[in-house]
Amino acid sequence: MADILLIEPDRILTRIYCAYLRERGHIVTAAFGAQAAVQELDMHKPDVVVLEMQLAGHNGIEFLYELRSYPDWQDIPVVLHTMVLLESLKLSADLLRAMGVTQYLYKPATLLHHLEEVVNEVVVPRNSYNARGLVKPRLVEHTDALRPAQT
Amino acid sequence: MSAFEYAPQERLLRALAEQLKLPLVQIARQSELGPASQPVLSSIGYTADMAIRLIDSYLLSVQVQGQAVFDLEPVSVASMLQDVAHQLSPLAADYRLDLQLSLGGSYAPVMANRYSLESAYTMLGYAMIEAQASNERRQLVLLGAHRRAGGVVAGVFAEHEGLTADIFRRARALYGHARQPMTAAASSAGAGIFVADTLLHAMNAPLRVAHHHKMAGLAATLLPSQQLQII
Numbered sequence: 116m117a118d119i120l121l122i123e124p125d126r127i128l129t130r131i132y133c134a135y136l137r138e139r140g141h142i143v144t145a146a147f148g149a150q151a152a153v154q155e156l157d158m159h160k161p162d163v164v165v166l167e168m169q170l171a172g173h174n175g176i177e178f179l180y181e182l183r184s185y186p187d188w189q190d191i192p193v194v195l196h197t198m199v200l201l202e203s204l205k206l207s208a209d210l211l212r213a214m215g216v217t218q219y220l221y222k223p224a225t226l227l228h229h230l231e232e233v234v235n236e237v238v239v240p241r242n243s244y245n246a247r248g249l250v251k252p253r254l255v256e257h258t259d260a261l262r263p264a265q266t
Numbered sequence: 267m268s269a270f271e272y273a274p275q276e277r278l279l280r281a282l283a284e285q286l287k288l289p290l291v292q293i294a295r296q297s298e299l300g301p302a303s304q305p306v307l308s309s310i311g312y313t314a315d316m317a318i319r320l321i322d323s324y325l326l327s328v329q330v331q332g333q334a335v336f337d338l339e340p341v342s343v344a345s346m347l348q349d350v351a352h353q354l355s356p357l358a359a360d361y362r363l364d365l366q367l368s369l370g371g372s373y374a375p376v377m378a379n380r381y382s383l384e385s386a387y388t389m390l391g392y393a394m395i396e397a398q399a400s401n402e403r404r405q406l407v408l409l410g411a412h413r414r415a416g417g418v419v420a421g422v423f424a425e426h427e428g429l430t431a432d433i434f435r436r437a438r439a440l441y442g443h444a445r446q447p448m449t450a451a452a453s454s455a456g457a458g459i460f461v462a463d464t465l466l467h468a469m470n471a472p473l474r475v476a477h478h479h480k481m482a483g484l485a486a487t488l489l490p491s492q493q494l495q496i497i
Contacts, residue, residue: 128292132295
């Protein structure tokens with residue numbers, strides 16, 4: 116079970132993803148834009164952020180820079196779940212990885228169950244702690260993670 | 267080619283194409299929320315997914331037309347056609363067609379843009395499956411490859427009559443002008459064929475009418491990489 120912050124500008128898709136993921140036991144908080152997402156993060160730290168790059172107002176890149184500017188949010192993994200093809204993003208895999216993006220999913224080609232599988236893969240198990248008793252993120256750090264996943 | 271070099275109608279069409287992806291994604295994902303026991307919902311999902319692929323392939327074809335340089339890589343024709351068959355299988359089942367692979371041996375890798383090549387053959391297969399569906403008896407669609415002098419001929423073939431080189435040549439001139447550019451072979455606009463043709467043409471491998479195991483279809487001649495053959 117994961118605590119997910121879903122940043123998705125389309126309300127119909129938000130409803131669909133929330134219904135699917137909640138039915139499977141996940142906690143899902145939805146934000147329609149970058150600003151709303153930051154406000155949600157201020158109130159509650161999720162296990163993972165699922166992010167659409169194409170947002171109204173501030174875009175996904177700006178949100179990522181904002182997210183990584185706060186020490187408390189450094190370890191939150193981000194799954195890019197976007198309508199933008201990876202090739203069109205014009206961002207290197209290294210830069211995306213440096214911004215904490217652990218997986219890229221091309222939204223039109225990603226089935227619901229596959230989104231859930233990816234979320235489960237990147238989320239830190241709730242009973243997983245390092246020596247100091249803090250949750251240590253288990254990041255998927257390989258190049259393939261930043262290619263459109265096969266569905 | 268930058269966005270500002272497109273004619274106004276082309277820009278509008280590109281914007282429309284991008285916009286159409288959203289409702290199609292909504293339809294496809296909503297279909298997944300229903301019970302798995304309802305095959306009609308799966309069918310809705312496949313249909314929407316294939317339409318999204320058509321739009322993406324169209325946008326890619328517009329993009330490659332303006333590119334002087336293509337990113338090329340060694341591509342296994344067999345592997346690519348297998349992936350295409352995997353993607354088209356649900357659609358073929360929906361249309362009650364038999365989809366088969368006919369590879370006839372192994373081939374040296376060809377230098378191509380993998381994503382464009384796979385998009386082209388997926389769209390070609392989509393259009394050919396749709397074209398066959400108008401026949402009453404169960405039809406066979408073949409993803410086939412065979413060797414010819416100078417290259418690997420890979421294409422989509424079917425058990426239908428009516429597709430000739432002359433008809434295809436005329437269709438190339440008519441698409442975008444006529445609602446049915448290939449009436450003898452297909453009832454629809456057959457856009458997938460022309461999207462595939464554009465993508466393959468950008469890789470110097472335009473479509474042409476070809477035959478495979480006595481079945482007619484559309485295929486491209488892909489050139490194996492000479493350098494990779496030496497290795």
